[in-house]
Amino acid sequence: MSFAIAIDGPAASGKGTIARAISVHFGFHHLDTGLLYRATGARGGDPVQAAQSLTAEDLARSDLRSAQAGQAASRVAAIPEVRAALLDFQRRFAAQEPGAVLDGRDIGTVICPDAEVKLYVTASDQVRAHRRAAELGADPAQMLRELQERDRRDSERATAPLRPADDAVVLDTSELAIDQAVTRAIGIVDQVWQRRLP
Numbered sequence: 569m570s571f572a573i574a575i576d577g578p579a580a581s582g583k584g585t586i587a588r589a590i591s592v593h594f595g596f597h598h599l600d601t602g603l604l605y606r607a608t609g610a611r612g613g614d615p616v617q618a619a620q621s622l623t624a625e626d627l628a629r630s631d632l633r634s635a636q637a638g639q640a641a642s643r644v645a646a647i648p649e650v651r652a653a654l655l656d657f658q659r660r661f662a663a664q665e666p667g668a669v670l671d672g673r674d675i676g677t678v679i680c681p682d683a684e685v686k687l688y689v690t691a692s693d694q695v696r697a698h699r700r701a702a703e704l705g706a707d708p709a710q711m712l713r714e715l716q717e718r719d720r721r722d723s724e725r726a727t728a729p730l731r732p733a734d735d736a737v738v739l740d741t742s743e744l745a746i747d748q749a750v751t752r753a754i755g756i757v758d759q760v761w762q763r764r765l766p
């Protein structure tokens with residue numbers, strides 16, 4: 569029986585860091601679903617065709633983590649046909665044994681509505697901007713504008729908008745160091761995982 573963990577949240581909230589740590593701790597597969605949208609936006613041309621024909625090479629591009637790639641991703645992510653083209657792959661990934669962790673914006677609401685654990689990882693706008701600025705060597709004020717624009721687009725789109733699933737546990741990492749946030753998240757998952765062990 570597989571075990572799906574859905575981790576959603578706004579940009580630079582720390583969901584990828586937490587998702588990776590959970591996958592290592594439990595020996596689960598991990599998919600950063602934002603990469604699918606980043607690679608689709610970075611291809612240029614018709615975004616629907618790009619989403620339908622993504623390759624491993626597209627996902628390995630070295631320029632996908634930039635702020636520019638993030639903005640392009642959030643524009644193509646608002647197109648329903650792009651989301652539809654990426655849906656099956658994500659659902660099949662989530663069904664793998666022994667378990668899978670997916671992080672994104674619509675994992676708990678659309679991709680894995682029956683996930684065993686749903687986390688919504690968040691942090692204040694200022695904290696997120698400072699973390700992302702430190703990561704990219706960029707100006708925090710510019711990062712703040714970039715994150716807020718992206719969050720607004722992601723939250724206001726008609727299809728699969730960013731929002732916590734009704735049954736998600738909200739984890740605010742504003743005041744938590746990485747190891748504290750990871751420990752909390754692993755604890756939440758472990759409570760459910762232990763109940764499933766024979």
Ligand SMILES: Nc1ncnc2c1ncn2[C@@H]1O[C@H](COP(=O)(O)OP(=O)(O)OP(=O)(O)O)[C@@H](O)[C@H]1O
Nearest residue numbers: 579580581582583584585699703741744745746749
């Ligand atoms: N609790 C924390 N304390 C300090 N820094 C953190 C914390 N969590 C994550 N970070 C750092 O903040 C940055 C953003 O984290 P991460 O990439 O995990 O966010 P994300 O939500 O996956 O972002 P995106 O949505 O853009 O993919 C990284 O540089 C990461 O090392």
Ligand SMILES: Nc1ccn([C@@H]2O[C@H](COP(=O)(O)O)[C@@H](O)[C@H]2O)c(=O)n1
Nearest residue numbers: 601602603605641642645672673674722
């Ligand atoms: N499940 C998802 C994941 C991502 N997106 C869109 O992609 C953008 C980039 O995502 P990152 O996690 O790498 O920051 C993001 O701003 C969303 O527009 C999505 O829609 N659904």
